[in-house]
Amino acid sequence: MSSDRWTRGEMVNAKQAQANKEDAKAWTLLENTLQASLQEQRRTRRWGIFFKSLTFLYLFVAIMLFSPLGNMDAASTSTGPHTAVIEVRGLIADQQEASADNLITSLRRAFDDENTRGIVMRINSPGGSPVQSGYIYDEIRRLRKEHPDTPVYAVITDLGASGAYYIAAAADEIYADRSSLVGSIGVTAAGFGFVGTLDKLGIERRTYTSGEHKAFLDPFQPERQDERQFWENVLENTHQQFIDRVKEGRGDRLADNEDLFTGLIWNGEQALELGLVDGLGSTSMVARDVIGVENTTDFTYRESPFERFTRQLGTSVGNTLAVHLGLSGPVIR
Structure with missing residues (x-):
């Protein structure tokens, strides 16, 4: 009887051991499957x-x-006497197509080319940075002194306003179409005020500075009259610099009109009467009839798509936010 019970116990143990072995094999198989999957x-x-x-x-x-390639030498493609054409398109600002670096590079190459008989800056721009515009203006004046036999003409297509006109004023003569928009000789710096919005939302703004006026452009703080006056004086001074450059470039060709420097903008025919432009015509007309060389060569410095992509990827969002939040400098418009 005892022997039968022992035999049954062994059988149970054997079955349990067999089950454990099968479970271990299953787990091993599952583990191997998972490992292989990983x-x-x-x-x-x-x-x-x-x-x-x-x-x-x-x-x-x-x-x-x-x-x-952006640094390709445009002069190497020129053949014989030509009119050099340089495009001034879009916003005039650092890291943009119409930056001072790009336009000055184009101008120097055009002036240095022995086949250049004249230079046309073809302008379609709303303006931009007074600093960038000033750099370009000064460089045009300097290069004209170094190359007295190479005239520079500005041709305004759709728009030549503010900083774009600042640049054009350095040219020997300015041309536009009858319907071109010309002028807007003024300075602006815009932003927003969110103080009331924060109060309604119950949000407290905390700003720590080490100067009384360090955060005077902060859109989340109430505007102070003394700081507003200070900022308006800065803009007025920048505006006067703009006016001085236009008068320097245009001289007595400017009409005696009290609205000339108020920021207003005119069409080409009106601009001609005001002395803001010297004639009505296109780039091809200026090349053919004024410079006397109809053959044109494009000297515009252009970034490669790869350069443009990598630059815009890192700067476009930040620049846009800075402009719309009033955190950037004044803009000639």
């Missing part, structure tokens, strides 16, 4: 990274090989 995922991820990197490298090489 390894496969790692391999897939590594190959994914590899192919993505390869694609990026391919696109980078393609851009560098087939896109016009």
